[in-house]
Amino acid sequence: MKTKTDLYLGDCTSELEKIDDCSVDLIFTSPPYADQRQNTYGGIHPDKYVAWFLPISARLFQVLKPTGSFILNIKERVINGERSTYVMELILAMKKQGWLWTEEYMWHKKNCYPGKWPNRFRDSWERLLHFTKEKKFNMYQEEVMVPIGDWAKNRLKNLSDTDKTRDESKVGSGFGKNISNWLNRDMTYPTNVLHLATECNNKNHSATFPAELPEWFIKLFTKEGDTVLDPFMGSGTTNFVANKMRRHSIGIEIIPEYYEMVKNKLQPVEPYLLDPKTKYEKAKSERRIAVR
Amino acid sequence: MKTKTDLYLGDCTSELEKIDDCSVDLIFTSPPYADQRQNTYGGIHPDKYVAWFLPISARLFQVLKPTGSFILNIKERVINGERSTYVMELILAMKKQGWLWTEEYMWHKKNCYPGKWPNRFRDSWERLLHFTKEKKFNMYQEEVMVPIGDWAKNRLKNLSDTDKTRDESKVGSGFGKNISNWLNRDMTYPTNVLHLATECNNKNHSATFPAELPEWFIKLFTKEGDTVLDPFMGSGTTNFVANKMRRHSIGIEIIPEYYEMVKNKLQPVEPYLLDPKTKYEKAKSERRIAVR
DNA sequence: AGCTCTTATGAATCATTGA
DNA sequence: GTCAATGATTCATAAGAGC
Numbered sequence: 212m213k214t215k216t217d218l219y220l221g222d223c224t225s226e227l228e229k230i231d232d233c234s235v236d237l238i239f240t241s242p243p244y245a246d247q248r249q250n251t252y253g254g255i256h257p258d259k260y261v262a263w264f265l266p267i268s269a270r271l272f273q274v275l276k277p278t279g280s281f282i283l284n285i286k287e288r289v290i291n292g293e294r295s296t297y298v299m300e301l302i303l304a305m306k307k308q309g310w311l312w313t314e315e316y317m318w319h320k321k322n323c324y325p326g327k328w329p330n331r332f333r334d335s336w337e338r339l340l341h342f343t344k345e346k347k348f349n350m351y352q353e354e355v356m357v358p359i360g361d362w363a364k365n366r367l368k369n370l371s372d373t374d375k376t377r378d379e380s381k382v383g384s385g386f387g388k389n390i391s392n393w394l395n396r397d398m399t400y401p402t403n404v405l406h407l408a409t410e411c412n413n414k415n416h417s418a419t420f421p422a423e424l425p426e427w428f429i430k431l432f433t434k435e436g437d438t439v440l441d442p443f444m445g446s447g448t449t450n451f452v453a454n455k456m457r458r459h460s461i462g463i464e465i466i467p468e469y470y471e472m473v474k475n476k477l478q479p480v481e482p483y484l485l486d487p488k489t490k491y492e493k494a495k496s497e498r499r500i501a502v503r
Numbered sequence: 504m505k506t507k508t509d510l511y512l513g514d515c516t517s518e519l520e521k522i523d524d525c526s527v528d529l530i531f532t533s534p535p536y537a538d539q540r541q542n543t544y545g546g547i548h549p550d551k552y553v554a555w556f557l558p559i560s561a562r563l564f565q566v567l568k569p570t571g572s573f574i575l576n577i578k579e580r581v582i583n584g585e586r587s588t589y590v591m592e593l594i595l596a597m598k599k600q601g602w603l604w605t606e607e608y609m610w611h612k613k614n615c616y617p618g619k620w621p622n623r624f625r626d627s628w629e630r631l632l633h634f635t636k637e638k639k640f641n642m643y644q645e646e647v648m649v650p651i652g653d654w655a656k657n658r659l660k661n662l663s664d665t666d667k668t669r670d671e672s673k674v675g676s677g678f679g680k681n682i683s684n685w686l687n688r689d690m691t692y693p694t695n696v697l698h699l700a701t702e703c704n705n706k707n708h709s710a711t712f713p714a715e716l717p718e719w720f721i722k723l724f725t726k727e728g729d730t731v732l733d734p735f736m737g738s739g740t741t742n743f744v745a746n747k748m749r750r751h752s753i754g755i756e757i758i759p760e761y762y763e764m765v766k767n768k769l770q771p772v773e774p775y776l777l778d779p780k781t782k783y784e785k786a787k788s789e790r791r792i793a794v795r
Numbered sequence: 796a797g798c799t800c801t802t803a804t805g806a807a808t809c810a811t812t813g814a
Numbered sequence: 815g816t817c818a819a820t821g822a823t824t825c826a827t828a829a830g831a832g833c
Binding site for chain 1: 822823824825826827
């Protein structure tokens, strides 16, 4: 299978026009946050953030397949001692564009930046807003299962009679359990909170996220051969991860230095000396990098 | 010092009129979420939630001191496959009332509800919205400091284990004192993410949040002798914790059964046979319970 | 007392069925 | 059609019972 990586240099709004409608399975991106990263992206004023983003999200709606998902990693900054509201306004505006705000995942940043302020603590979480076009969309929950808690080992050693049948909650809450269902299980489904450290080895790019972040969502919302888009590519983390996981990917970047850096890192198709047992390198893959 | 606990039976909107303006240091509450807890509270339709809450938050603004804080524990439910937006709309509307949306703390519920759905995972976090009247407000950050890093926690756990086994063989080894000394050295400020399990009580009444939740914010935003208000008292967790921590408190509850239960649990002022070294019982305190 | 094992339980959500 | 009621599904924790 050929794993394609298409890179576009230029403004996100114009470059998105070059992408086919309904061709993307997952959009995962971390757009420049309001007024931050001024030295790199110029910075968008918080008051203008929604107006700036809406044309982009409108086009993203078109390029996404009906079964696809859009994961937006964002967090409002503090302005004048208050949390700004542009993220909430953005959600409300995107719903008017037709997006469904399906879920809000939480990224708990285990090692967030140190710091001390008189009126707040360190901010150690970010939003991962999950938008979809339809109520039914592709989700491969089994791909991100996690080991079941330690309690299960002790719990399942001896099953009582109540454990073998369904035990309804006595309060009528509707919950109940059948412990015997869990007998041959060692994995369980995760929750909507992700515990990941922030990337330590910061590249040149100012706002990097750990590779595990796109990896988790790529696993969850795409299968091999699907297409992942990051309209604010930056240092290309999303694309490198997608490539490793044998998904096609598209990256758009406005800053030539980042664009060149990603292109150069992808260009030399190295001989596959990797451990064949590595998860996403089961077989030799042929990579094609299209640079436009 | 007298620690007062004032309980009011009745509708929150009307009962709040009986409370003096600018008399409360901290409002901590968890109002009924939209369309939930229908068996106890009537359940407010999501579309009407903001309109229902705004008169209450307007009055809360008046009773809060300028240096005070309002912590609102809330989470939007899923309606028709989408996260509802009433919480966001509430924040925007409360800002128009004059509230500053200073911060959003995150409660990570370690033992969230079970369940499996095709399009989402279990919801394991809730919002703790922090509103203030002024940009400068009281915050006692030193009161909630935590041991530095995870390595410290693990080491502490190991130490307390050896402490326990040694206690069996050699009583009064004085090992515990060493731990506390060691603890006091490497403390750091926490982040805006709280990791707590939900209360799992097999007793009479259900606390919707664990006592540690109000405890943390009472420590952080009040000092002894200050006043804490919970306009949706429920089983009285906030008030019991405030009382234990030697803060005055006010509770409003519309359901007579809950009101009576809290009243009865507070009424018998027991002789103080508690360990004098207990954290919030350093000296004998005289409690006065006013029931109106 | 201390340990292990058992039991209860919770701000849920979705698909299906019936009115 | 839309809306309401019912059934099915699922963890991790703490209290309590038993040894």
